[in-house]
Amino acid sequence: MTAQDTTIPTGTDLLEEINRLRKERNAVILAHYYQRPEIQDLADFVGDSLELSRKAAATDADVIAFCGVKFMADTAKILSPEKIVVLPDMDAGCSLEDSCPPEKFRKFREQHPDHIALTYINCSTEVKALS
Numbered sequence: 001m002t003a004q005d006t007t008i009p010t011g012t013d014l015l016e017e018i019n020r021l022r023k024e025r026n027a028v029i030l031a032h033y034y035q036r037p038e039i040q041d042l043a044d045f046v047g048d049s050l051e052l053s054r055k056a057a058a059t060d061a062d063v064i065a066f067c068g069v070k071f072m073a074d075t076a077k078i079l080s081p082e083k084i085v086v087l088p089d090m091d092a093g094c095s096l097e098d099s100c101p102p103e104k105f106r107k108f109r110e111q112h113p114d115h116i117a118l119t120y121i122n123c124s125t126e127v128k129a130l131s
Contacts, residue, residue, distance in 0.1 A: 018042060027063035030056060030076070035067050043067065049075065050121050056080050069094045074125045094122055102126035 021027065030052040031043035040046045045055045049072045056064045056076040064085045066073040071094055073087040105127050109117060119131035 015042065025063045026061050027065055028056070028059050028061040029065045030067060032068040032072065039067050052076070053079050056083065056085070068092065069097070071097050071122055071124055075121065078125065078128075096120070096122040097124050097127075100124075100127055102130065105130055 018029075022029065028044040029042060031040045031046050032052065033040075033046060033048060035043075035046075044059075045052060047055065049068060052066070052068070052072065053075040056066070057079040062083060064073075064076050064080065064083055066076055066085060066087055068087070069092040070087060070090070073085050077083070077085040100123055102124060105117075109115075109130055117131040119128050123131075
């Protein structure tokens, strides 16, 4: 089930429902700076990708709703493996992440085994693992 598949009952106040679920599931909402103001307003924390992942690790919440892109949610999960991390839009991507496909990076690493690779936070989990 995705966020897009969820049906909100008619007559339900969306903010009330979000707050009810946040409490019921012991969840926090993290929103990246580039999210719309409406999303930032309901978030528990607003910040950049690394700062938000650190907030996810520091919180006592069981569920992290990450309003951002895939690598951000993945980083939060790496730092908080015991927590449930959800990404409302699984198609949300990052052009920086897309510019370094894991297959190409793997070939580069194979061609240059003696080089040290440093990976930026915006890379995919697969690329981070190859670094």
